[in-house]
Amino acid sequence: MADPDRPMGCSPGRSPQRLIAHLDMDAFYASVELLRRPELRGLPVVVGGRRAAGQATPEGDWPRLRDYTGRGVITTATYEARAMGVHSGMGLMKAAALAPNAILLPADFDEYRRLSRRFKAAVAELAPVIEDRGIDEIYIDLSEVPGARDAVGFDPLGGARALAQELKNNVRRATGLSCSVGLAPNKLLAKICSDLDKPDGLTVVMAEDVPSRIWPLPVRRINGVGPKAAARLEALGVHTVGELATWPQADLVAEFGAAHGHWLHEAAQGHDERPVVTESEPVSISRETTFERDLHPRSDRPELGRIFTWLCERVAEDLQRKGYAGRTIGIKLRFDDFRTVTRDHTVEQPTQDGAAIREAAGQCLKRVNLSRRLRLLGARVGSLVRLGRDGLPLAAPRAPQAPARPPTLASSERVVSPTGSVATAARRAAVMDEQTLPLFPEAEDAA
DNA sequence: TCTGGGGTCCTAGGACCC
DNA sequence: TCTGGGGTCCTAGGACCC
CATH class of the missing domain: 3.30.1490.100 (DNA polymerase, Y-family, little finger domain)
Incomplete structure (x- = not known):
């Protein structure tokens, strides 16, 4: 299928080298909370729970994880809390056993949305082709941004890196928050490498870096390989992306079906042609x-x-x-x-x-x-x-199928x-x- | 003391149409 | 009378993501 957005002058049948960024806000909800409660910086803080108090007592005591009873999961944890084994998705009661003294704050989605709009606007000032991937992350197509295009292929550490650094600076100026950016020829690799150096990271991976940078990683780092697929691969003796890359496509298709098998094979090679999609309608x-x-x-x-x-x-x-x-x-x-x-x-x-x-x-x-x-x-x-x-x-x-009833x-x-x-x-x-x-x-x- | 809330996409079978 | 293939819609479940 031809890419309608392919720049002029590119030979048909072969996609042009693109430059894609994935930008991920660091511990977003928790970082937003620390913006307005700077006295909590450096402490283990988690966001989650439905009935958390959200403010200190007159004596200056903050609600602690150990005091929480009831259902709920951790939505975000600061890096200090993560160091204690707490992570998002973990049940609050289990988290309380690991980090009883961590401070528990309730989620304030209105505020997160406000800062989300701000960081996206800050990026759009420099690079307008943005795909929304939720409240705290985006893909950016930098291929046509002046100064970036020339960098593709021969100077990934120069122009492209400088542009990514500008994006990070703009986001910090606009929000006071840090983010991590991955820079790569496609979304798959950009997503993986934005995660390689968190927080406040900037990681560049070009196609030729895939064997050295991507293949050592566990297959679970591929966006789209979840717990089930990872377990099935594990059972086949496949732990890393590199091990997956050694599998012939036919074997993966036999094991996972045509669509999934083909996709796994492409992903292991670091191939991904999906465009950055700037507009979509809800389903x-x-x-x-x-x-x-x-x-x-x-x-x-x-x-x-x-x-x-x-x-x-x-x-x-x-x-x-x-x-x-x-x-x-x-x-x-x-x-x-x-x-x-x-x-x-x-x-x-x-x-x-x-x-x-x-x-x-x-x-x-x-x-x-x-x-x-x-x-x-x-x-x-x-x-x-x-x-x-x-x-x-x-x-x-x-139009609904021809009605099997009188047209009343x-x-x-x-x-x-x-x-x-x-x-x-x-x-x-x-x-x-x-x-x-x-x-x-x-x-x-x-x- | 297990495990939130908002989504997307895929698969697969049956109905129904051409 | 029997056999059939392709396409779309509807429904249920599940994997996965943020």
């Missing part, structure tokens, strides 16, 4: 919550019903605020044994209406065996379309608005009639 919007204690579908029915309705309304609110509607309404349940099930249901017209979402989600819930306690409940809307000011989809959703509704039926449209009221009433035994009937009252 789904969801809300979920883990309960403080597991709830029983029967004895805790009223509470579950309220939570279920609340989640659907939050999703509807998110859709309305962002200007989307969706046709596929889904639910997610996690049982006390951590087993997760999902159900979804596609409706005829995209909706962003909380009541309509709640109804479809209720239909989904009927198809789940509810004999165990639940620890998590979630609601999701997918197959999104962006809505214009008139409340109609900007790009019409794909006009094809021009409006999208269900937040207030609910006349056209859908009859259908909604029909759905209600089918609900001989609503699973969480109390929710209807609470709503």
Whole structure:
């Protein structure tokens, strides 16, 4: 497939050498907290938990990890806390055993988003081709940035490195925060090498450096090789990227299937042609919550019903605020044994209406065996379309398959608005009639 | 005392159409 | 009457990422 963005003058069939940066903010959430609490610098600090206090007592005591009880995981840990074995994703109770005196702060996502916008704007001043990879990291295509292009191929330690250093300086000026940058011919290598010298690192890896710099690393460092794939490779005697690189592609395909096998083979060679994608549309919007204690579908029915309705309304609110509607309404349940099930249901017209979402989600819930306690409940809307000011989809959703039912509704039926449209009221009433035994009937009252 | 919340992408089977 | 292949949509689960 030809790359439409290929610069003029490059021979067809062979991609031009690109210069890609991956920029990763160092311990982002924790670093943001230290910006406004400089007295905590140098101490082990973790961000996480739902009920952490977030401020010192009048006596100047900060909440400690050992005082926390309940569910939750570490979102970020400062490097001082990481030195004690604590890392993100770790359960708070387990972390408390390792670092009881670490200071625990609650997450403040509004503030993180504010600084996220700032650091991205600071990068955009110098290099505008940016791919968003979440709140704390981005890819940057530097290929066309003046001064960088000339550096490709013959002076990676000169112009390109100087430009990356400028990016870091700009980010620090704008936010007071440090970041680590990886510089490479593609996203795969840039991502790996931004992690090689954290924090405040700047690492350059060119194609010819792959054997010496990349092959000694564990396969897990490849973005896309997770715990499962790593374990399977381990079982095959493959621990490092270099060992993976010795495998013939055919053997990897036989072992992992065509798509995954081919990708693993390319990744081990340091090959990656994915472009830096500057714009994308969301595929789904969801809300979920883990309960403080597991709830029983029967004895805790009223509470579950309220939570279920609340989640659907939050999703509807998110859709309305962002200007989307969706046709596929889904639910997610996690049982006390951590087993997760999902159900979804596609409706005829995209909706962003909380009541309509709640109804479809209720239909989904009927198809789940509810004999165990639940620890998590979630609601999701997918197959999104962006809505214009008139409340109609900007790009019409794909027409549903030829209906196997009488065409009772006009094809021009409006999208269900937040207030609910006349056209859908009859259908909604029909759905209600089918609900001989609503699973969480109390929710209807609470709503 | 296990294991958050927000996402994306892939696979695979069945329905349905041409 | 039987056999069939390709394409798309829908659904469920799972791997993975930040």
